[in-house]
Amino acid sequence: MADILDELRWRGLVAQTTDEEDLRAQLADGPVTVYCGFDPTAPSLHFGNLVQLILLRHLQRAGHQVIGLVGGSTGLIGDPRPTSERVLKTREQTAEDVERIAAQVRRILSDEEGPAPIFVNNLDWTAPLSALDFLRDLGKHFRVNQMIKKDAVAARLESDQGISYTEFSYQILQAYDYLHLYREHGCTLQTGAQDQWGNITAGTDLVHRVEGASVHALTTPLITDSQGRKFGKSEGNAVWLDPEMTSPYAFHQYWLGVEDASVITLLRIFTDRGPSQIEELERSLAQEPQARAAQRALADDVTTLVHGAEATAQARAAAAALFAGGDLSELTPQTLAQATDELPGGEVDAGTGIVDALVAVGLVDSKKAARRAIGEGSVAINGVKVDDDTRALEPADYLHDAVVVLRRGRKNQAAARRPGRA
Incomplete structure (x- = not known):
């Protein structure tokens, strides 16, 4: 790639930027x-x-200094949603979530090449700020007529519920982060999702008003599938990075299930693979789509990025045992x-009895159907075919x-869990 901004564009990681020519020059001079x-x-x-996080990794690898900020103070307020007011969490709940999220940010950024990342919590510089300081030193730089134009704020103002001053002030708090990091670390670029453009540019404006400096913003596009649906949802649930909320196996399966029409786009965005590797996977997708090499x-x-190589190996072993005739007994208790x-x-x-068990787990709708399936040789216990309908677990x-x-059959599987132990 000619430069890092070109690579980010090729990967589909750029939606909007401020003054792209100047940003390109600054990234090149770095x-x-x-x-x-x-x-x-x-x-x-x-x-x-x-x-x-992946965007930050690319910038870090290119030699730039990255800062991962966890919002201990902004998390207490909540970025306004277009639909309704957020339910405020307690300080204790927020502090616990800050610790968990900070650990995830550290894990994904710390092993990358380039300058060691800096990790910060905005509660450290926001908590000492008095209400008078907030109003005099920050509030005076914001114009209400501009603030109400932000998409989420405008939508709430049009609703019956309206918007509280608490959430309305969120953009001032986020803008203050940029000002603080500019002063303390010389930070001149903030990144975020496309729907954060208004909040991010509030920060660039604040830095310009207070310090007279021009700083930059870069956002990533919303990632959707071929039907325009937002990625990251699995049967109504978010795909979480915490293994306790989305297991490594389920996480791996989610990516394996990506549609052919989207997989090449996602390879550019979410992996470090270069053009030649991705072109080869694209050829494989066109010639042998059933192999699903790109999805794999x-x-x-x-x-591997999120959970590590061992978790990936275990996820693959579990899938092989369940769907490709592998040995289920070789799986660890956690992976199983x-x-x-x-x-x-x-x-x-x-x-x-196996007949009752098949009914209990929902693989058949009657004992008669269970006996018929066993007679047809289509039932297996832990991968071993059953031919005796009097067999008991x-x-x-x-x-x-x-x-x-x-x-039952080649694809229909269910888990018979031992009461009190599964």
Whole structure:
């Protein structure tokens, strides 16, 4: 690539910038100090936040100084949503979420090449600010007629609910972050998602008014599938980076399931693979789509980035055991639990007959259908075919004393979980 901005554009990581010509020159002259903020609106970062972390990694690799900010103060307020007021979390809840999110930011940024990242919490410089200082030193630089033009604010003003002064003031707090980081670290670039453009440019304006300096903003586009639907949702649930909220197995499976029409775009955005590697995967996709080589590369790369190589290997082993005739008994208890948590099923005691077990986990709708499936040779216990409809589940069938994987046909699987142990 000619320069880092060209690479970011090729990867689909640029939606908007301020004064692109000047930004390009500054990035070329470098190093530039750049920051992105992450508010603790949940106990974990998610798919969308990962885009921002990957953008920072590219800039860091190019020799620029990156700052990962976790919003201990902005998280107490909440960025206004277009639809309704946020429910404020307690200070204790926010502090716990800050710690969890800070750990995720550190893990993803710290191992990258380039200058060591700086990690900050905006509560450190916002908490000492008095109400009078906030109004005199910051509020006087903002014009209400401009503030109400922000999309989320405008939408709320048109609603019956309106908007509280608390959320209305959010953009001032975020703008103050940019001013503080400019003063303390010489930061001249803030990045974020496209829907944060108004908040980010509030910061560039504040720095210009107070310090007389021109600083920059860069946003990433909203990532959608071929139907224009927002990526990052899986059956109504966010794809979280915390392994306790989205297991590494489920995370890996999510990326494996990406549609053909979107996978090349996502490879550019979410992996470090260069043009030649991605072109090869694109050829494979066109010639052998059933092999899903592009999806496998995407799933492996992103899971390794977020959870590590060992978690990726375990996720692959679990998928092979469930869907490709692998040995389920070789899975670790944790990986087995992650994989079977994704299966339908129910509690089934040892000693239950296979016919009743098939009905209990929902693989058939009647005992007659269960016997017919067994007679056809299409039923398996932990991958081993069953031909005796009087067979009962034995204690030894429960993998790690917790779960039996039942299969009907080639694809229909369910988990018979031992009561009190799965």
